[in-house]
Amino acid sequence: MDWPIAEVARMSGVTARTLRHYDAIGLLPPARIGANGHRYYTARQLLVLQQILVLRAVGLGLPEIGRVLADQVDEVEALRGHHRRLLAERDRLGALAATVSRTIAELEQSRKDGIPMAINRPENLFEGVVPSQYQENLRDFPEHAEAVARHVAGMSLRDIEAGQRERTAQMIRLAELMAAGHPADAEPVQAEIDAQYRTLTALRAVSTDEYRAMGRSCVDNDAWRTAYEAIAPGLAAYQRDAIDAYAGTRLG
Numbered sequence: 001m002d003w004p005i006a007e008v009a010r011m012s013g014v015t016a017r018t019l020r021h022y023d024a025i026g027l028l029p030p031a032r033i034g035a036n037g038h039r040y041y042t043a044r045q046l047l048v049l050q051q052i053l054v055l056r057a058v059g060l061g062l063p064e065i066g067r068v069l070a071d072q073v074d075e076v077e078a079l080r081g082h083h084r085r086l087l088a089e090r091d092r093l094g095a096l097a098a099t100v101s102r103t104i105a106e107l108e109q110s111r112k113d114g115i116p117m118a119i120n121r122p123e124n125l126f127e128g129v130v131p132s133q134y135q136e137n138l139r140d141f142p143e144h145a146e147a148v149a150r151h152v153a154g155m156s157l158r159d160i161e162a163g164q165r166e167r168t169a170q171m172i173r174l175a176e177l178m179a180a181g182h183p184a185d186a187e188p189v190q191a192e193i194d195a196q197y198r199t200l201t202a203l204r205a206v207s208t209d210e211y212r213a214m215g216r217s218c219v220d221n222d223a224w225r226t227a228y229e230a231i232a233p234g235l236a237a238y239q240r241d242a243i244d245a246y247a248g249t250r251l252g
Helices: 005-012 016-024 043-057 062-071 075-113 122-126 132-136 142-153 157-179 187-201 208-220 222-231 235-251
Strands: 002-004 039-042
Touching: 002 005, 005 016, 005 039, 005 043, 016 039, 016 043, 016 142, 039 043, 043 062, 043 075, 062 142, 157 187, 157 222, 157 235, 187 208, 187 235, 208 222, 208 235, 222 235
Parallel strands: none
Antiparallel strands: 002 039
16 A cells, blocks of 8 residues: 555644655655655655654754665664654653753742852753754754754854754743743844844754744744743744744845
8 A cells, every 4th residue: 555645744744844844855855756746655764754754853964764675674673763762752751841840940939039040060951952952843944944954063062062952052041031021023023033043044944934834833833832931931932923024024
């Protein structure tokens, strides 16, 4: 039995565009291409796609996934390895949830006391946070995800961690602006979005439409929405709206 690309996209949650990209880079060729030009996939390709998605979920970039798939010789052993990665990711998410919960409690206490939050060990803010999650959030934008992967490949671990800390800090600053009652198109909010946009375009050109689509993904992409909502409820939609306002006023 085989399934057309549209059905595979529906079942897996991966867009047809992404599946075509996986084919173009040799990561997941279809079993066959029909007379109508449509791609068709068998159970074997679905198993490979499952592995790709699992590896993406634990933070591997597409080049690394290609090497893993090329090197593995036994599917059961490969799945055992993926299972170990998932258990490690479960533990990491637990640590991340505890980190966010601790930060919320400390922020609430500092506001109650009327004094700024004291950060005695700043590294505690980032426990459970890993850079790979940023690339996973870009899975619907494969060209940009590849640009990020190439950029990260040339960075030291210290620089990668610093970049992730800054992205987390950006989310927290945006949450603080939201909590302060600033609308999404307010100047302080737009200044934060401008910094984010400049970071994106330092890697590759990002069109107005693509940036708007990235903004919508803050809500539509489960992983992205979860990351924002872990910082503050409503932050995903706030980020989306801020990006939409930025695209309309500054990018035309």
